[in-house]
Amino acid sequence: MAEEKRMGKGRLEAFSDGVIAIIITIMVLEIKVQHGETLSALLPLYPVFLSYVLSFVHVGIYWNNHHHMFHAVTHVKGGVLWANMHLLFWLSLVPFTTGFMGENHFAPFPVALYGMNLLLCGVAYFILARQLLRHHGRESELARAIGRDRKGVVSVVLYAIAVAVSFIEPILSMAIYTIVAALWFIPDRRFEDRD
Amino acid sequence: MAEEKRMGKGRLEAFSDGVIAIIITIMVLEIKVQHGETLSALLPLYPVFLSYVLSFVHVGIYWNNHHHMFHAVTHVKGGVLWANMHLLFWLSLVPFTTGFMGENHFAPFPVALYGMNLLLCGVAYFILARQLLRHHGRESELARAIGRDRKGVVSVVLYAIAVAVSFIEPILSMAIYTIVAALWFIPDRRFEDRD
Amino acid sequence: MAEEKRMGKGRLEAFSDGVIAIIITIMVLEIKVQHGETLSALLPLYPVFLSYVLSFVHVGIYWNNHHHMFHAVTHVKGGVLWANMHLLFWLSLVPFTTGFMGENHFAPFPVALYGMNLLLCGVAYFILARQLLRHHGRESELARAIGRDRKGVVSVVLYAIAVAVSFIEPILSMAIYTIVAALWFIPDRRFEDRD
């Protein structure tokens, strides 16, 4: 009966996997097939391609973190479903902001918009984590896993700086986005070792 | 042996998750990447973007309700498979009617068509619920969950009003669509508390 | 150990669900958003829309049958993986042949090509069923379920007739495609009652 009161997390994970898989894959549709048959026909695509790589890594990080966080989750409530949908909403805009940035060769405003998008993903992830914590105890495995979410906060701060900086020097913003991505590569390992 | 006679709901859920995940994500492809690099290049996209947000929320609501309803389902029969496919059909048209409405800046006919689409989704959901009830007892958990489906009926009525109103004042229809969405945010919580 | 020798069917089902979900959903992308805001702007889309409905139903039937057949399957072997991939290949072409037929207003050759596509899907499904039967006994639940696959054979024959007829009267072919779809709606129920 208690079991019935609490919904499983399986379908939420499956739906999120589906949406994130589609997001990460349709971005490649922005790299439009060229009709020229030489290397020089492809070269103009490099900003679109670089943007794709950066976004692939970022969306990959979100899937990774989502996977880790829900691994420690034991049940979900309605608020969690909507907090998760909210995260998926901002993630779903990444293909657009990625294409907009690549198409305009890293011009200031598109680079800022891209950073805003990532920042809002970060905030949505934060809200989702809080929603989950509300239904799990302080001593839960989840609380221990999320509690030290310093990296999440640092990322959001770095995104905010990158947005501000983009109007002066968009290349610097791109460097910051890359640093945030790099940041997440390393501690994943540490996180798991602790477990 | 009785187990074998009744098909599990797992694959139906997985297939529906896949289709809904794709529907909710490909809508973003309607927001075409612009070649201008300033904010003014993006501004003309605001009707497309608003339409996207509205549809994302509506499709999200359907996934949420589908999730809740099937959570209480114990087995499925052939009729259910087709009733579910019927719901997915109308949902699959949402990206088109959304784009049509956004592209034409909330003109009367596109706004009416969008409402018709949502109305038909609502009717299909109602049929699916009845099909499921036929194979579950009156005292089943499912019957208790669906029995008070006043919100579903109210939504369909509101959609019908919005369609009629759109030819006079489409903005009013948009307000009604937004109200329906808001309606579903709140009672989800109540529904779960009851469980 | 015997368990290890035989692969589960779960991932094959999940992958097939994913591919079929995408096929059934991306077809709607062929219905291009129009810039006119009146009903008359939409009317020229009716052949594309009718084609979409027909294909949605056909692909839905394949998913339904796939679901029923694999429900009775206990294990899969390498040959089955490829027979399944072969079926998915022909199904994956349905969005193209559907769009080609709708775009050209049911002209003879596109209608014939559409029928060829459905015919090859039918043949691929037949091959998949045989592959599965090879690894299940004659007395298996699967054998009993597939054994009376008269409807599958009738469908393929009807498709072949429709292809031939399309060069004389494509409307007749369309009627035949519709009849095949109708054929599958009814016996699903019978099939399940037997179980």
Added chain:
Amino acid sequence: MAEEKRMGKGRLEAFSDGVIAIIITIMVLEIKVQHGETLSALLPLYPVFLSYVLSFVHVGIYWNNHHHMFHAVTHVKGGVLWANMHLLFWLSLVPFTTGFMGENHFAPFPVALYGMNLLLCGVAYFILARQLLRHHGRESELARAIGRDRKGVVSVVLYAIAVAVSFIEPILSMAIYTIVAALWFIPDRRFEDRD
């Protein structure tokens, strides 16, 4: 408790299934619907179609191998998640390189790029296999399954040859890509018999 330390492979498989299902299906979007209604309107599409078939088979092989390999996997670690994401990244570019090759009628550079893409998929698969082996013993079922990965090495070497050869005779490269595909059809059966 040891169970908790090790993450299940379920979600990684589900996410990979989703991404690969989308990759294999969106490639068909490159086959653009033609407005001519005769066979001659379709004939110019033959290079795009042939490229699609070749890529469908290659991506199908990767799914197949991924399926077999993970079947023998008992747990995953963070490094595996990223090695898997790395493989998905190169696979996600296949629709682009496929379309680029088909659109340019198998011209030297596009054919070379396609081979480079497949080569990088092969290398990424190799890295994923090594990552998995690091966390499974030498005597594990996985080690026995992967240990004899001669076909993987041969494929990568053949891809490298095909890339080099493409600038002299692209048709020869296409033949090599086809041979690699054929290579994988046969030994799958042998692999399973051993199990």
